[in-house]
Amino acid sequence: MLRGWRIALCALVFVLLSACSAQPTGLAAQVDVQRLEADTRYLSQTIGPRPVGSEAERVTADWLAERLRELGFREEDNTLQWQSLEVNGTTCRNLTAVCNAALTEEFLVIVAHYDTVPDAPGARDNGGSVAAALEAARILGPLCEAMPVQVRILFAAAEETGFHGSAAWVQALSEEERAWCAGAFNMDISVTSDPEAIFVVRTLGARTENGYVQGDAIAPAHNAVSRAAERAYQTLYGATDADNGTEYRAPRHYGESDQVSFNAAGIDAANLCWRRPDGDFDLLPVEYHKPTDTADELDFSTLETTARCLMLGLELLAAELS
Ligand SMILES: [Zn+2]
Numbered sequence: 001m002l003r004g005w006r007i008a009l010c011a012l013v014f015v016l017l018s019a020c021s022a023q024p025t026g027l028a029a030q031v032d033v034q035r036l037e038a039d040t041r042y043l044s045q046t047i048g049p050r051p052v053g054s055e056a057e058r059v060t061a062d063w064l065a066e067r068l069r070e071l072g073f074r075e076e077d078n079t080l081q082w083q084s085l086e087v088n089g090t091t092c093r094n095l096t097a098v099c100n101a102a103l104t105e106e107f108l109v110i111v112a113h114y115d116t117v118p119d120a121p122g123a124r125d126n127g128g129s130v131a132a133a134l135e136a137a138r139i140l141g142p143l144c145e146a147m148p149v150q151v152r153i154l155f156a157a158a159e160e161t162g163f164h165g166s167a168a169w170v171q172a173l174s175e176e177e178r179a180w181c182a183g184a185f186n187m188d189i190s191v192t193s194d195p196e197a198i199f200v201v202r203t204l205g206a207r208t209e210n211g212y213v214q215g216d217a218i219a220p221a222h223n224a225v226s227r228a229a230e231r232a233y234q235t236l237y238g239a240t241d242a243d244n245g246t247e248y249r250a251p252r253h254y255g256e257s258d259q260v261s262f263n264a265a266g267i268d269a270a271n272l273c274w275r276r277p278d279g280d281f282d283l284l285p286v287e288y289h290k291p292t293d294t295a296d297e298l299d300f301s302t303l304e305t306t307a308r309c310l311m312l313g314l315e316l317l318a319a320e321l322s
Pocket of ligand 1: 125159188257
């Protein structure tokens, strides 16, 4: 009888300890899900569709810049940077916030595209990710002692027309900067309303001792960013690859977003996103590129998960570099 109680007590302690280990610490603990929801709703409901070259796209970039200025990023000291590019006869703009600008050499990148296709309010694609990138900007600020490297937060234009914004941004890096760029955490469709969807990390290639190697569908590349995101997810939520059918699985070989531009330059990059698994494939949400891509049905705890994995992933990778 006593033994039974002892086992029950041990089980209770184990459950309590497990519950405690799920509580994030460090930068991930600072993610505020209410802010994530408010910003996603602002982008998808108040602004709405923001296709390349539209007035709404211009308004979005100006709103983002104002939010970043409120957080202390400034054009005057180069912690807030604009880059104009011509796409299909119109001008659009990338916006970059720089944390720890004084730290040189290796740096990390956060990417979220802010444009949509015409007529789609873009809550999933990609308002939620923009909200997560803004949250990262709020948590990091222009100076962040807990982050030992520079972090550049790119709000990319013109993804929907063919990754034009991120491609122009990567192209503008000097050869030296490309070498120092230690990884890009992209987020695209990083929130879901689908209870069947799981957290997925998507890569195309990886830096290795023998140079940059492309993965494929059978053997996806596991790079510095996907490893950091995986470790972050496992630390926060406990799932492992072996937990078949749980919320996480190993990197998947997919482009379809701004990680394409970084991969093309030989830079480790991954998309942190949510997709419904279907055999060997990942399914896009049914609301993808439709007027039904609104915030109403979203489960914002999935966006909180993405943002926490982003923040902890950044910390883990930065600690390896410093
Ligand atoms: Zn997208």
